[in-house]
Amino acid sequence: MIFEKINIFKEKSLTKTSKGNIIIGMKSKDIVRAENSLREYILEEYSDDAFERSRINLYKYKGLTITISWKPNVEPNFNVQIMAFEASFRIETGQKIEGGLQDNDVSMITKWAKQSQNRTLMMRIWVTEAREKKEIRLKPFDM
Numbered sequence: 001m002i003f004e005k006i007n008i009f010k011e012k013s014l015t016k017t018s019k020g021n022i023i024i025g026m027k028s029k030d031i032v033r034a035e036n037s038l039r040e041y042i043l044e045e046y047s048d049d050a051f052e053r054s055r056i057n058l059y060k061y062k063g064l065t066i067t068i069s070w071k072p073n074v075e076p077n078f079n080v081q082i083m084a085f086e087a088s089f090r091i092e093t094g095q096k097i098e099g100g101l102q103d104n105d106v107s108m109i110t111k112w113a114k115q116s117q118n119r120t121l122m123m124r125i126w127v128t129e130a131r132e133k134k135e136i137r138l139k140p141f142d143m
Helices: 029-047 050-055 103-114 116-133
Strands: 010-016 022-028 065-069 077-082 085-090 096-099 135-138
Touching: 022 029, 022 116, 029 103, 029 116, 029 135, 065 116, 077 096, 077 103, 085 103, 096 103, 103 116, 116 135
Parallel strands: none
Antiparallel strands: 010 022, 065 077, 065 135, 077 085, 085 096
């Protein structure tokens, strides 16, 4: 059996397989911070306004996935999938490149991605994690 050296700056994540087995995975602190930041942003975005809160279906964000893929000679970007909708965004600007997310979701993701601490986190993940693993998935509502 091969064991990898575990970085002290990683946090555990538990995944339950369809057969009921539990797999303990490790996520870097940057990935955990990005997931937490997006989850908190979405919850805060819709908790400020009673009308918005009554209108929003937070269940649609349960399967929210951000995929950061590293490819040489490609501008740093990430993909967002919410339900059956998907779009690509630039890490540097938060601007949508292409895709078909609903307008309110595009606006929310763009605002979140433009925040300097999130932009820095996403770039760091793209440069270090994704470059090594080729693809990183953030799932802020998988708990």
